[in-house]
Amino acid sequence: MKRMLLMLVCVVCASAHGQKFNQLALTPPMGWNSWNRFAGNIKEDLIRQTADAMATNGMRDAGYVYIVVDDCWEAMERDKQGNIVADPKKFPSGMKALGDYLHAKGFQFGIHNCAGTKTCAGFPGGRGHEFQDALTYASWGVDFLKYDWCEHGTANAEETYKTMRDGLATAGRPIVFSLCEWGDNKPWLWAGNVGHLWRTTGDIYNCFDCVYDHGSWKSWGVLQILDKQDGLRQYAGPGHWNDPDMLEVGNGMPVNEERAHFSMWCMLAAPLIAGNDMKTMSADTREILTNPEVIAVDQDRAGIQGFKYSAKDGVEIWFKPLGNDAWAVCILNRGTNAQPVTLNWKHETVTDDLSKRETKFDTTTYSVRNLWTRKSIGTTAEPLSSIVPGHDVLMLRLDKI
Numbered sequence: 001m002k003r004m005l006l007m008l009v010c011v012v013c014a015s016a017h018g019q020k021f022n023q024l025a026l027t028p029p030m031g032w033n034s035w036n037r038f039a040g041n042i043k044e045d046l047i048r049q050t051a052d053a054m055a056t057n058g059m060r061d062a063g064y065v066y067i068v069v070d071d072c073w074e075a076m077e078r079d080k081q082g083n084i085v086a087d088p089k090k091f092p093s094g095m096k097a098l099g100d101y102l103h104a105k106g107f108q109f110g111i112h113n114c115a116g117t118k119t120c121a122g123f124p125g126g127r128g129h130e131f132q133d134a135l136t137y138a139s140w141g142v143d144f145l146k147y148d149w150c151e152h153g154t155a156n157a158e159e160t161y162k163t164m165r166d167g168l169a170t171a172g173r174p175i176v177f178s179l180c181e182w183g184d185n186k187p188w189l190w191a192g193n194v195g196h197l198w199r200t201t202g203d204i205y206n207c208f209d210c211v212y213d214h215g216s217w218k219s220w221g222v223l224q225i226l227d228k229q230d231g232l233r234q235y236a237g238p239g240h241w242n243d244p245d246m247l248e249v250g251n252g253m254p255v256n257e258e259r260a261h262f263s264m265w266c267m268l269a270a271p272l273i274a275g276n277d278m279k280t281m282s283a284d285t286r287e288i289l290t291n292p293e294v295i296a297v298d299q300d301r302a303g304i305q306g307f308k309y310s311a312k313d314g315v316e317i318w319f320k321p322l323g324n325d326a327w328a329v330c331i332l333n334r335g336t337n338a339q340p341v342t343l344n345w346k347h348e349t350v351t352d353d354l355s356k357r358e359t360k361f362d363t364t365t366y367s368v369r370n371l372w373t374r375k376s377i378g379t380t381a382e383p384l385s386s387i388v389p390g391h392d393v394l395m396l397r398l399d400k401i
């Protein structure tokens with residue numbers, strides 16, 4: 001009996017330590033996060049109104065279920081027992097009530113904190129409180145934790161994030177663990193068993209093609225972030241995704257750039273975390289964010305990140321293997337002038353060593369569908385000719401006939 005008890009205890013230990021929650025984020029997480037649009041200007045009314053809007057504007061039903069409260073929700077100090085507490089002025093009903101509100105509307109509750117001693121905005125970080133905070137988050141009904149990397153001092157990233165992973169496992173509530181370490185310590189090499197997604201770069205900036213220099217750090221436009229994904233696709237897959245940062249769709253870029261940004265994030269099998277104001281979203285932005293055929297490329301259950309097949313004169317052709325031997329194809333015009341594109345499928349052989357997939361356009365014919373006009377436009381038996389406007393895409397899906 002004693003031996004059996006001991007064995008039982010050890011089984012529990014093994015599941016509580018040294019591993020993340022499996023069976024979560026089997027497709028890239030989709031949701032909304034407060035940071036890109038609202039930064040520190042958040043309060044519970046905003047989060048509730050966001051949920052109300054997403055429940056009725058098609059976002060929730062398109063799959064955007066994680067609502068993540070980013071930095072600045074905390075009070076400036078922990079309580080006397082060292083518990084992290086929400087700012088009572090910004091969140092007077094408390095975080096448990098907010099979680100209940102989101103759950104009742106069919107959403108999942110996400111929250112942000114930091115692996116360092118302070119968050120990037122100077123609020124209490126999690127360092128030294130990992131197990132305690134994990135229990136707090138579990139008691140609030142949190143489903144998603146974004147964990148930042150400011151004020152980390154000399155801490156070792158892998159060990160620090162593993163400590164929080166183990167805290168979450170011990171607290172026992174399945175929580176998607178989103179590492180926001182900016183790629184500094186190459187999390188793709190070690191985080192597969194630590195978190196469900198990891199940032200691959202510094203912060204996105206709301207522009208298509210620019211770098212914003214803050215002095216001691218830089219943030220990056222859409223194309224700059226895209227280029228930084230090179231060489232990382234082999235590390236992504238169901239339950240462990242490369243995260244090129246949250247979406248800037250709806251925050252002011254022209255509609256062609258929004259479409260290109262969204263398309264490329266879907267080609268990358270990126271988490272789709274909207275970062276715009278849900279209460280005032282334009283019809284154009286809504287159509288982009290909720291296009292089911294483009295989202296299906298991102299959410300394809302095979303979970304294979306796309307790759308750049310060719311690049312010439314600022315026009316890139318990307319392929320992404322999909323389930324059922326289908327493919328997504330995205331032709332990206334990085335320049336500002338429109339570019340003619342001709343693709344004689346039969347002259348192209350696309351081979352992906354990672355997924356062991358190959359298009360055999362000479363022996364196999366695929367139907368071709370334009371995912372933005374949502375029209376079938378022929379087959380791969382005929383060459384494709386099109387003009388891709390500047391900073392825009394032609395995004396296609398190929399299905400075997």
Ligand code: GLA
Pocket residue numbers: 035070071112119120121148180202203
């Ligand atoms: C870092 C992260 C951002 C955001 C801010 C909040 O910069 O990378 O995504 O969470 O912190 O302070």
